[in-house]
Amino acid sequence: MSDLASRHCRNGADKLPAEQVRRYLEELADWELSQDERSIQSTFQFDNYYQTLSFVNAIAWMANREDHHPDLEVSYNRCVVHYSTHDAGGLTDNDFICAAKVIALLS
Amino acid sequence: MSDLASRHCRNGADKLPAEQVRRYLEELADWELSQDERSIQSTFQFDNYYQTLSFVNAIAWMANREDHHPDLEVSYNRCVVHYSTHDAGGLTDNDFICAAKVIALLS
Numbered sequence: 001m002s003d004l005a006s007r008h009c010r011n012g013a014d015k016l017p018a019e020q021v022r023r024y025l026e027e028l029a030d031w032e033l034s035q036d037e038r039s040i041q042s043t044f045q046f047d048n049y050y051q052t053l054s055f056v057n058a059i060a061w062m063a064n065r066e067d068h069h070p071d072l073e074v075s076y077n078r079c080v081v082h083y084s085t086h087d088a089g090g091l092t093d094n095d096f097i098c099a100a101k102v103i104a105l106l107s
Numbered sequence: 108m109s110d111l112a113s114r115h116c117r118n119g120a121d122k123l124p125a126e127q128v129r130r131y132l133e134e135l136a137d138w139e140l141s142q143d144e145r146s147i148q149s150t151f152q153f154d155n156y157y158q159t160l161s162f163v164n165a166i167a168w169m170a171n172r173e174d175h176h177p178d179l180e181v182s183y184n185r186c187v188v189h190y191s192t193h194d195a196g197g198l199t200d201n202d203f204i205c206a207a208k209v210i211a212l213l214s
Binding site: 049050053056057060063064069071072073074075076 | 156163167171181182183
């Protein structure tokens with residue numbers, strides 16, 4: 001995990017084999033594979049909208065730094081974060097690097 | 108529309124009859140009723156993530172002022188905004204007031 005969170009996204013990252021996806025997921029607490037296995041997601045709970053939006057903005061800052069942008073579902077006290085690499089048609093190192101950075105934001 | 112956008116949300120607003128929902132929707136360009144008729148939604152397109160997140164934050168500011176918070180789907184250049192009044196089990200004046208304020212943000 002600590003290794004993943006310290007890495008940076010790279011343009012043109014290759015789609016990962018299922019075995020590597022499984023290995024990465026073991027490192028990332030509370031992230032799960034989508035049903036179509038093309039994205040990963042995790043749900044974060046907060047006390048109120050101010051906290052939820054602060055989290056959204058921290059993610060946005062990191063997303064712009066890494067030039068890799070998640071899909072977000074934002075409600076009053078909850079944010080669901082989805083990562084996928086559309087160009088690769090599935091999951092790449094970049095998705096797991098950013099998922100680890102999201103965990104690091106909260107640690 | 109101008110009238111709706113200048114009004115403010117009120118606690119304990121009543122669920123609206125279908126006829127009033129239809130009248131309000133005629134005033135709100137590009138907002139549509141969800142299939143279960145308990146929420147309204149509209150999709151907004153932007154050029155990039157910076158613009159999308161600025162829009163999200165403008166909505167959040169207004170949501171906190173009105174104490175009425177939408178659900179958002181946020182991706183790179185798109186934000187889908189959903190309004191519903193959970194306490195009322197459907198749509199109230201508050202949802203249409205805020206939808207009109209979202210339109211006003213963009214005008």
